[in-house]
Amino acid sequence: MDNNVLRIIVQDISVGVVVLDQAYTVVVWNKFMEKHSRLSSEEIIGRNIFDAFPYLPKEWLDLKLRSVFLLKNFSFTSWRQRPYLFKFTQTHPITGSAEFMFQDCVFLPVLDASCEKDYATIVIQDMTNVALYEKQLEELKEINSTLEQLSQYDVLTSAFNRRYMEKQLEQEFNKSKRYGNMFTVAMLDIDFFKKVNDNYGHQAGDEVLRQVTKIVTAELRLSDVLARYGGEEFLIVLTETDLQTAGLVCDRIRQKVEASSVVFNENTIKVTISLGLSCYKDSLGDYLQLVNEADIALYRSKKEGRNRLTIFTGE
Amino acid sequence: MKQLEYNEDEYDLLKELFNVAMGQAGRGLAVLLNSFVELSIPDIKIVPAEKIIEAITESSTYNKDEVVTAIRQSFYNDNLIEGETIVFFAENSYSTIADILGYSSTLNIDQQNELLLEVSNIVSGASINGFSKQLFKSEMTFSQPSVLNEKMEMNKLLYSIFMRRQLHWDYTLFVKINFKLQTDGFKSDLLAFMSEKSIETIKTFLDKKLELM
Numbered sequence: 236m237d238n239n240v241l242r243i244i245v246q247d248i249s250v251g252v253v254v255l256d257q258a259y260t261v262v263v264w265n266k267f268m269e270k271h272s273r274l275s276s277e278e279i280i281g282r283n284i285f286d287a288f289p290y291l292p293k294e295w296l297d298l299k300l301r302s303v304f305l306l307k308n309f310s311f312t313s314w315r316q317r318p319y320l321f322k323f324t325q326t327h328p329i330t331g332s333a334e335f336m337f338q339d340c341v342f343l344p345v346l347d348a349s350c351e352k353d354y355a356t357i358v359i360q361d362m363t364n365v366a367l368y369e370k371q372l373e374e375l376k377e378i379n380s381t382l383e384q385l386s387q388y389d390v391l392t393s394a395f396n397r398r399y400m401e402k403q404l405e406q407e408f409n410k411s412k413r414y415g416n417m418f419t420v421a422m423l424d425i426d427f428f429k430k431v432n433d434n435y436g437h438q439a440g441d442e443v444l445r446q447v448t449k450i451v452t453a454e455l456r457l458s459d460v461l462a463r464y465g466g467e468e469f470l471i472v473l474t475e476t477d478l479q480t481a482g483l484v485c486d487r488i489r490q491k492v493e494a495s496s497v498v499f500n501e502n503t504i505k506v507t508i509s510l511g512l513s514c515y516k517d518s519l520g521d522y523l524q525l526v527n528e529a530d531i532a533l534y535r536s537k538k539e540g541r542n543r544l545t546i547f548t549g550e
Numbered sequence: 551m552k553q554l555e556y557n558e559d560e561y562d563l564l565k566e567l568f569n570v571a572m573g574q575a576g577r578g579l580a581v582l583l584n585s586f587v588e589l590s591i592p593d594i595k596i597v598p599a600e601k602i603i604e605a606i607t608e609s610s611t612y613n614k615d616e617v618v619t620a621i622r623q624s625f626y627n628d629n630l631i632e633g634e635t636i637v638f639f640a641e642n643s644y645s646t647i648a649d650i651l652g653y654s655s656t657l658n659i660d661q662q663n664e665l666l667l668e669v670s671n672i673v674s675g676a677s678i679n680g681f682s683k684q685l686f687k688s689e690m691t692f693s694q695p696s697v698l699n700e701k702m703e704m705n706k707l708l709y710s711i712f713m714r715r716q717l718h719w720d721y722t723l724f725v726k727i728n729f730k731l732q733t734d735g736f737k738s739d740l741l742a743f744m745s746e747k748s749i750e751t752i753k754t755f756l757d758k759k760l761e762l763m
Contacts (some may be wrong), residue, residue: 301582305578306578306676307680307689308672309675309691311694312664315660315697316661316663316667402751424715484738523705527714533714533715547709549738
């Protein structure tokens with residue numbers, strides 16, 4: 236492609252493009268930069284970037300630029316840690332609520348082979364929309380985690396929640412370390428659950444989760460613990476139970492789910508579940524390792540065709 | 551599942567290339583950070599997904615219940631190789647790094663993380679790029695580094711990242727490099743993970759080089 240065409244693209248692209256030489260003199264300043272800095276390229280090209288923008292964090296930017304020139308390294312800044320590099324007003328002057336444009340910047344090493352000169356290119360991306368959206372999401376997450384901490388139950392299924400399960404697992408694990416009790420962990424997940432949500436809607440999916448919880452609870456003893464561990468994923472702690480007995484219980488659960496159906500909005504929905512089992516061993520360092528083994532076993536159940544259970548063997 | 555493995559010659563050459571790259575990276579980093587940087591001889595192996603946590607914790611700089619912050623970053627070289635790096639930092643390592651770089655050490659959490667992102671990016675960039683230049687004679691492209699997990703116990707962190715069912719791969723080329731900043735006793739682990747496709751590409755390039763030897 237003609238160099239002139241490339242130049243036009245660089246000028247018109249909707250990200251900021253700044254090129255600096257090794258003395259930090261501005262060599263390229265595209266239209267995005269002109270618009271947001273209110274400085275034309277004639278005004279800034281040939282000037283030192285730190286003279287033109289005294290608010291730039293010199294010491295820190297110097298480290299970045301040196302790593303670009305010296306190591307030929309890429310370098311970055313993110314709005315998450317540093318909201319902006321250049322103090323630009325944001326792009327939604329009427330409807331926006333942010334004071335400045337949030338920016339992600341990439342610093343690239345560029346060699347001009349024709350004159351053997353090294354340059355650093357800074358690409359500046361407007362992240363204001365993403366930042367505002369993520370901040371809202373963050374607030375929601377915080378509220379949710381506060382709610383979760385107040386309760387030990389999962390709101391949707393009334394099974395225990397993950398937090399509570401982790402505490403139980405830790406206790407059960409320590410008990411076994413001390414007294415040598417046997418216990419088994421089963422990880423269970425609904426096969427093709429995403430399809431249920433896609434085909435029948437999320438409310439149908441929720442109903443399926445409640446139904447599975449009901450079936451599992453009916454098969455367990457009072458001393459066993461069932462928790463919703465993730466989206467469509469459950470964890471069962473079978474206390475004082477070896478792998479063989481746990482296998483029988485879990486296979487009964489699997490069969491019962493297979494035989495059942497959920498009627499929702501005149502649709503009859505049938506699902507199956509897959510399970511992975513592992514039991515306590517003295518060689519394990521902590522409960523996380525045990526859960527990981529159950530997860531590996533469940534992975535195998537999925538891979539071998541679903542609607543089945545696998546016992547972790549370590550092979 | 552196809553069994554992916556390198557033979558002894560291929561492993562030797564791969565280690566050799568990484569060693570040369572580490573030497574160059576170490577010298578560059580020393581100039582940049584005003585501190586002598588020591589990069590260990592990399593530990594390189596192909597690891598199945600089920601064994602990845604073991605591979606990481608084996609001879610790790612950190613204990614399993616140590617609180618760490620992890621920084622991740624993706625890299626690729628055209629269609630040749632692609633992968634990710636993870637660098638772990640102990641809870642107060644930001645203040646050591648701030649000292650080395652001559653920054654004030656009263657930093658808020660965003661500034662602390664930014665410093666860890668910076669060091670992680672510089673060390674990953676220098677090491678992985680060096681390797682790329684050794685093997686492919688061309689530079690690696692990096693994406694923005696991000697905080698994978700902030701101040702979390704090492705094993706909780708690992709078991710949440712590497713849950714088997716969440717991984718879309720069966721094997722990875724795993725590289726572990728220990729790095730130290732000599733002046734202040736700062737040390738950490740840089741881990742690199744390369745995709746299955748990359749394992750094959752690297753094999754092809756290694757074999758080409760071996761033929762010429």
